[in-house]
Amino acid sequence: MQAIQVNRARLKQAMETISAVGATPRGGLHRLALGDADKQARDLLCAWCTQAGYPVRVDRIGSMYARRAGRSEGDPPVLIGSHLDSQPMAGRFDGAVGVVAALEVMRTLDDHGIATHLPIDLVNWTNEEGARFQPPLLASGVFAGAHALEYALSRQDSAGLSVASELERIGYAGAHAAGFPISSYIELHIEQGVVLEQARATIGVVSGFVGIRDTRVSVLGENVHAGPLPMQLRRDALVGAAQMVLAAQEVGLAQSPDARVTVGRLSVPSDSHSIVPGRVDLVLDLRHPDAASLDALQAQLQERFAQIATRLGLSVQFEPYWNYAPIVFAPTLREHIRAAARMHGYPCLDLPSRAGHDALNIARVAPTAMIFIPCLKGISHNESEYASDEDIAAGADVLLAATLAAATQ
Incomplete structure (x- = not known):
């Protein structure tokens, strides 16, 4: 397989643009789930996807999906993405890297005229962080059957506003079912730890969750x-x-x-x-x-x-x-990620995730894997959170190759 790289300039510009939505004076992000800034970020993502030719649909818990068609549209898609909501006064890379990189993967496939057997869906999960509505990983929990939809919609913030009412207010109370068959799920995320940085590795092949x-x-x-x-x-x-x-x-x-x-x-x-x-x-x-x-x-x-x-x-x-409970990720997907890192010459190592991510829920219902990239000093949920443009691009390169391998089988 040819080592195709994503468009670095386009990826960087997209990250800078999405990071301006809810930006804090110290270079961080304050974009709580279903708030005004979250709506702006969702609208921006929707516009990007629509302009690129990827139809957007929204499910009943507000998660967004954008589809790049495959040759076999009747088959379950490969799902890639993460989340756009943040912790209070937090960093701009947690979650957003995975969503923006997923969009860049689909755009790069278009640039090279590459068709896949399976469709590819980008996802932006609702309320991953749980900073405004408890519990965290809310929408992916509904998708995987860990939470009833009615329970999730009834969650309230400290002001007594419910998920249902805020979805209606910002225009993201979707009509699609909150859950559908997928062939696999791959999520790119910053590590939120120091293992990769200390090992001077660019790519983390996540073995699963503690x-x-x-x-x-x-x-x-x-x-x-x-x-x-x-x-x-x-x-x-x-x-x-x-x-x-x-x-x-x-x-x-x-x-x-x-x-x-x-x-x-x-x-x-x-x-x-x-x-x-x-x-x-x-x-x-x-x-x-x-x-x-x-x-x-x-x-x-x-x-x-x-x-x-x-x-x-x-x-x-x-x-x-x-x-x-501890979760072990799908061996085949992990090998796709390792092979992609080797193909691009990116140093990689295996490590577990010690933080919760939406992949934790999706692993209940489909083969799942995660890609980690380094973040400076392991600092996250903090305005000083930082991942370099080079590492983000490397993670997107690996996500591209792993997604392509999963979608062409």
Whole structure:
């Protein structure tokens, strides 16, 4: 197979143009799902696809699809893409690289007059980030049957606005079914880690997803006035929660390099400087590539938390929040990606994804793979997030070759 390259100038221009929608003064992006900036980005993508001759359709959860026809239109398409929504005040590469590169893949195939047996569909998933509407990976979850459509449409933001009402407001409440047969799915994304950068590799062949498990933890003590009651008689839930956070850090470090243990959300309902907190709620995020090790990590931390609570006269409750088992991606698609990297001379290595992406859901229903490219110092969900033009183009080259291989079988 010839090593065809994407149009670098066109790809760069498209990235710069889409990055201006919702841009922040520090070079980042604030484009929350179904907000005005998301609508502008969707409109821009729709215009690009329509002008290139790729009909756009929108499903009932608002995900956008643009089709490049294949010789066998009756067969399920190869699906490529990612998402255009962002975290608050975040970076401009997370998600958008995968959507813009997917469009460039289809344009480059047109430039070279290459026909594929299977159709190719570009996708922009709704609410991947989950920053405005919980849970994240919402639309891909509906596509894969992990969420009912009615559940997804009923999700509300902090102002009480629902996904359904906001889709109507911005004009993306589509009529197409939220889910259809596909032959395979390939997603290009920045790594959001430092493995590729440290190895001086250009392409990451993603082996699959580590297991991800979030648990809501409630630490219960007693609300009392901060002044009169002696400290030794207090049942201070915040002191207990603080010790649990430190225990989580200790356990996570002890199980390096595979384990990831995070307390990323903590709330104190009493919220007063003059009240000893009687309740603290936190979310414990655990990640590990091995399912049995993830179970053991969960059990160890719950035992440690219970011991801390008992010692301080507190109680602790655990509520499962969300749980994704480890996933291994399709070997054939991974080999397509490796072969594409070799063909172009791009250094590559295999690595797991430690962050959630829409591919996690789609792997439930179709052969799936991901391509990672480096991001500077592994910084993501931050305005300083950065991927070079050269690495983005290399990722698009590999996406092109892998998509072509998948669509011509």
